[in-house]
Amino acid sequence: MLNRGKKKEEVFELLSEYKEMDLDYSSGKILGSMCTKPDPIGLEAYKMFIETNLGDSGLFQGTALMEQEVIKSLGELLHLPNAYGHIVTGGTEANIMAISAAKYIFNSKKSDAVPEIILPVSAHFSFKKIISMLSLKPVYVPLDENYKMDVSKIEELITEHTMAIVAIAGTTELGMVDNIEEISEIALRNDIYLHVDAALGGFIIPFLENKNNDNLNFDFTCEGVSSITIDPHKMGLAPVPAGGILFRHKCYLEKLAVKTPYLTRPKQTTIVGTRTGAATAATWTLLNYYGKEGYKKIVNEAMELTDYTYNKLLDMEHIHPTCKSELNLISFTSDNYDVDVLKSELLKYGWRVSVSENPHAIRLVLMPHVKKEHIDNFLKNLEELLKRG
Ligand SMILES: Cc1ncc(COP(=O)(O)O)c(C=O)c1O
Structure with missing residues (x-):
């Protein structure tokens, strides 16, 4: 740290240099992110409330009221108007809260057992952190031929130590939605906490036009669902950090309560x-x-662009889409290139694609900052590479 500060102009010149190093969503080059360019209207509100602290919500009662209204609106969207929850930093924190609550509930019944958590191998890596933080035993469920949690395998994995089941409504790698209705039945039958990670899908599935939504039902209408992660900073277009956690019952959220003696709320x-x-x-x-x-x-604009891109890739020689995502994701391989080599070749054109692990493939996320002209340019560059490859 400097002894003596610099002039404001000097500091801001340096800031601009750092900013130059960052990518900009508007460039259309970011094809592998689950976040997107924040909506300007949301940004305006963000700036207006920049000094608020919901950790001491007695000082910011208007903001606290807005949080309650947001939770109510998200609850209505997911068919539980009287849901309980918070707007948090993201999907990771939302998942931590849900699984912590499940652990408290489990411990209040069976205190000496190592709690087991049943989850699909497609679960987001945030669960690896949670398993370690909460000292849980993971019990992984393989995927079926559609890259969804194999429901037929769940019940045989349940033991007296099973604390929670996790299902995903929109997998991070492929955008597949687990069969939550059936999983919910299993959870109910066995009296087990069920958390649905809809960090991405929560702001997509309820709005799908050509839904097919009956078989994508993932929300609180499935009676066994205890909590849902739904992130405004993904397809909700909110600025980072905005995750969401909703609980079915107040007593689940209350399991996380800690007294705060020096603050304005107890x-x-x-x-x-x-x-x-x-x-x-x-x-x-x-x-x-x-x-x-x-x-x-x-x-639906994002979904249309996803379909457009998918169909173009399907027609392309040497390109093989791995599956048809239920959300705005695409993954494909090429018989001309190793996946990681193709990723680096695309990077030379400036394209930031990502790579999925299972299956090992190029992964695209068609977030709202990605437009048709970006995709057309991307496909042109891809074709050039294939000709060379
Ligand atoms: C399904 C799912 N859950 C959780 C997360 C973690 O969210 P965050 O990065 O906001 O903590 C992600 C991130 O992409 C995700 O796709």
Whole structure:
């Protein structure tokens, strides 16, 4: 740290240099991210509430009220108007909260057992962190031929130590939605906590036009679902950090309660203490500004572009899409290139694609900052590579 500060102009010149090093979503080159360019309306609200701290919500009662309204709106979207929860930093924190609550519930019944958590091999890596943090025993379920959790294998994996089942509504790698209805039946039958990670799908599935949605039912209408992660900072277009966690019952959220003697409210039910209210304000604003109709349009445009891209890839010689995603993702391999080599070749053109592990493939996420002209350019560059390869 400097002894004596610099002039503001000097500092901001340096800031611009750092900013130059960053990629910009508007370039259309970011093809592997689950976040996107924040909506300007949400950003305006974010800036307006930048100094708020929901960790001490007695000081920011308007923001706290907005958080309650956001949770109610998200609950309505997921068919549980009186859901309980919070706007948190992202899907990771939301998942930590859900599984922590499940562990408290489990421990109150069976205190000496090592809790087991049943989850698909497609679960997001945040669960690896959770398993380690909470000292859980993971019990992995293989995927079926559609890259979904193999429901037929779940029941045989349940033991008296099973604390929770996790299912995914929109896998990170392929955008597949587990069969939550059937998994919910299993959870109910065996009296086990069921958490649905819909970090990505939560802001997509309810708005799908050509849904097929009956077989994508993932929300609280499935009675065995105890909690759902749904992230505004993914397809909700909110600025980072905006994750969402919803619990079916107040007593689940209350399991996380800690007394906060020096603050303006007697307790917190979040993992973090000090937390921004700006993300809540942005989410509240976007939900009110867009409404269901607005989100339907955003989601279906992304889905149309996904279909367009998928069909183009399907027609391309030497390219093999690995599966048809239920959300806005695409994965493919090429018989001309090793996946990692193709990724680096695409990078030479500036394309930031990602790579999935299972199956090992190039992975694209068609978020709203990706437009048709970007995809057309991408496909042109891909074709050039294939000709050379
Ligand atoms: C299904 C799923 N769950 C959880 C997460 C973690 O979310 P975050 O990075 O916001 O913590 C992701 C991130 O992409 C995800 O795809």
